[in-house]
Amino acid sequence: xxxxxxxxxxxxxxxxxxxxxxxxxxxxxxxxxxxxxxxxxxxxxxxxxxxxxxxxxxxxxxxxxxxxxxxxxxxxxxxxxxxxxxxxxxxxxxxxxxxxxxxxxxxxxxxxxxxxxxxxxxxxxxxxxxxxxxxxxxxxxxxxxxxxxxxxxxxxxxxxxxxxxxxxxxxxxxxxxxxxxxxxxxxxxxxxxxxxxxxxxxxxxxxxxxxxxxxxxxxxxxxxxxxxxxxxxxxxxxxxxxxxxxxxxxxxxxxxxxxxxxxxxxxxxxxxxxxxxxxxxxxxxxxxxxxxxxxxxxxxxxxxxxxxxxxxxxxxxxxxxxxxxxxxxxxxxxxxxxxxxxxxxxxxxxxxxxxxxxxxxxxxxxxxxxxxxxxxxxxxxxxxxxxxxxxxxxxxxxxxxxxxxxxxxxxxxxxxxxxxxxxxxxxxxxxxxxxxxxxxxxxxxxxxxxxxxxxxxxxxxxxxxxxxxxxxxxxxxxxxxxxxxxxxxxxxxxxxxxxxxxxxxxxxxxxxxxxxxxxxxxxxxxxxxxxxxxxxxxxxxxxxxxxxxxxxxxxxxxxxxxxx
Numbered sequence: 001x002x003x004x005x006x007x008x009x010x011x012x013x014x015x016x017x018x019x020x021x022x023x024x025x026x027x028x029x030x031x032x033x034x035x036x037x038x039x040x041x042x043x044x045x046x047x048x049x050x051x052x053x054x055x056x057x058x059x060x061x062x063x064x065x066x067x068x069x070x071x072x073x074x075x076x077x078x079x080x081x082x083x084x085x086x087x088x089x090x091x092x093x094x095x096x097x098x099x100x101x102x103x104x105x106x107x108x109x110x111x112x113x114x115x116x117x118x119x120x121x122x123x124x125x126x127x128x129x130x131x132x133x134x135x136x137x138x139x140x141x142x143x144x145x146x147x148x149x150x151x152x153x154x155x156x157x158x159x160x161x162x163x164x165x166x167x168x169x170x171x172x173x174x175x176x177x178x179x180x181x182x183x184x185x186x187x188x189x190x191x192x193x194x195x196x197x198x199x200x201x202x203x204x205x206x207x208x209x210x211x212x213x214x215x216x217x218x219x220x221x222x223x224x225x226x227x228x229x230x231x232x233x234x235x236x237x238x239x240x241x242x243x244x245x246x247x248x249x250x251x252x253x254x255x256x257x258x259x260x261x262x263x264x265x266x267x268x269x270x271x272x273x274x275x276x277x278x279x280x281x282x283x284x285x286x287x288x289x290x291x292x293x294x295x296x297x298x299x300x301x302x303x304x305x306x307x308x309x310x311x312x313x314x315x316x317x318x319x320x321x322x323x324x325x326x327x328x329x330x331x332x333x334x335x336x337x338x339x340x341x342x343x344x345x346x347x348x349x350x351x352x353x354x355x356x357x358x359x360x361x362x363x364x365x366x367x368x369x370x371x372x373x374x375x376x377x378x379x380x381x382x383x384x385x386x387x388x389x390x391x392x393x394x395x396x397x398x399x400x401x402x403x404x405x406x407x408x409x410x411x412x413x414x415x416x417x418x419x420x421x422x423x424x425x426x427x428x429x430x431x432x433x434x435x436x437x438x439x440x441x442x443x444x445x446x447x448x449x450x451x452x453x454x455x456x457x458x459x460x461x462x463x464x465x466x467x468x469x470x471x472x473x474x475x476x477x478x479x480x481x482x483x484x485x486x487x488x489x490x491x492x493x494x495x496x497x498x499x500x501x502x503x504x505x506x507x508x509x510x511x512x513x514x515x516x517x518x519x520x521x522x523x524x525x526x527x528x529x530x531x532x533x534x535x536x537x538x539x540x541x542x543x544x545x546x547x548x549x550x551x552x553x554x555x556x557x558x559x560x561x562x563x564x
Contacts, residue, residue, distance in 0.1 A: 045160060047157065049158065051124060053226075081095050082327075086323065090345055094342075095340045132147065139192040143158075165212070167210075169209055171265070173204055182265070195264075195266070200259060206227060210222065231331050234338050235341065236339070237283075238343065241344050242345055244318075250313075254306050257299055259274035259299075307329060364563035369403070369559060369560055387493050391408075391497070392439060395422055396437060401512075408509045414507075443563060444564060447560070461479065461536070468516055495515050496513050500551050520544075529553060532546075533546075
């Protein structure tokens with residue numbers, strides 16, 4: 001009986017011991033679950049990644065502070081503008097505009113979507129590389145996977161334990177070939193707070209973070225909006241108004257740009273390093289009137305200021321050095337800007353080749369017609385007979401009459417010059433070249449049809465004097481006023497023309513006609529026997545292209561010259 005009692009006691013003790021062990025295991029298991037936050041593990045589940053967009057953040061000021069027209073918090077993009085001298089003939093208008101964020105599209109699950117990783121985007125370039133890094137609720141590193149935009153399905157799904165809370169970090173440098181690795185302070189203890197990425201200051205680093213519980217019951221979708229962490233500036237130089245091509249430029253953005261950066265993955269904080277330097281603006285092509293540079297990535301802190309400087313630029317025949325179109329800029333991380341440098345002709349009254357002239361839209365025109373005393377005021381109101389210039393047949397250097405005569409004295413009824421009589425490059429795309437038959441003074445020539453049209457496009461028109469046809473009405477004139485600068489103008493007297501009669505060579509001159517009613521001025525442009533001239537009446541103006549006829553070559557009109 002004694003042994004039997006001992007046996008029962010031993011069994012009872014074993015039951016108690018087993019119960020205690022089970023309870024301890026359960027307790028430690030719960031504790032572990034509490035620490036990790038895994039309250040409902042439901043097996044492995046796939047996470048589908050949808051990259052919805054990439055954006056630049058912030059509405060910030062960039063430009064000369066003195067010229068700021070809108071506050072940085074305005075919902076309308078701030079446009080900064082500054083004007084500096086280029087030379088006596090041109091000036092520079094520099095504009096910087098912050099580009100607003102595009103609307104972020106919503107990616108929806110289609111009927112054919114499954115648990116494999118899928119990336120959709122409205123803005124990212126195809127084939128760029130990006131990395132997804134996953135940390136658990138305690139900040140411990142779990143896994144990472146590299147993706148190529150558009151090829152996500154080939155890598156298979158991102159598999160994680162369902163019911164757990166994770167931190168997802170996504171980053172890229174917007175490159176199709178390069179994707180930097182993660183750096184850990186202690187590779188033996190990989191955590192979110194001790195992980196970072198090293199990049200150069202010219203790499204377009206983009207970052208995204210999201211904390212999310214992965215469900216074991218449904219497909220999980222990670223909507224990613226990659227945010228650019230550095231600034232980006234795209235520079236365009238526009239010399240269209242000058243009519244000249246840009247053939248060379250050396251320029252730079254001069255911020256406190258740092259060559260290196262370390263980004264903490266926990267919050268995207270940037271630590272910059274290296275000696276501050278400038279960033280050269282590179283233009284892939286030259287030889288056109290508008291050129292656009294390769295976008296520049298700027299790694300500079302918010303508190304730094306900058307400038308845009310042009311060391312040297314060649315526009316047409318002009319080369320200028322040491323120009324600062326914009327100064328005292330504020331470069332804000334994560335913002336995108338468009339910088340436009342417009343080279344604009346100075347519209348002004350000037351003296352060119354010793355004669356009174358006007359510059360409009362980059363072209364220089366004589367203020368007087370050929371044959372007029374250039375000491376007279378060309379814009380007096382109303383004008384007088386003294387401002388009526390000589391009359392010329394097409395292609396001839398000799399006039400057929402003075403501006404006030406009513407009949408011709410040097411008429412050539414058989415005038416039949418070649419199409420190149422006033423411009424050796426007529427009919428080609430080459431610049432016009434003056435000939436020995438051109439009656440314009442030294443440094444000037446007869447304008448082409450294109451140049452006369454450009455003058456009309458760059459001006460508004462008005463009238464002076466009384467517009468009615470009479471050989472004694474010298475008061476009427478068409479006034480073209482610069483659209484860029486009010487008060488800068490050029491005046492064309494309405495002095496009519498000499499027509500002709502006859503069915504062929506030789507033609508007979510008619511008396512002067514349409515004085516006080518039409519302003520009719522030659523261009524050097526001709527095709528066959530179709531001549532082109534400025535035609536203006538009291539209410540309208542245009543380039544008149546006459547129907548083919550040899551009589552076009554004997555008609556006589558005044559001339560207004562343009563600088564060579």
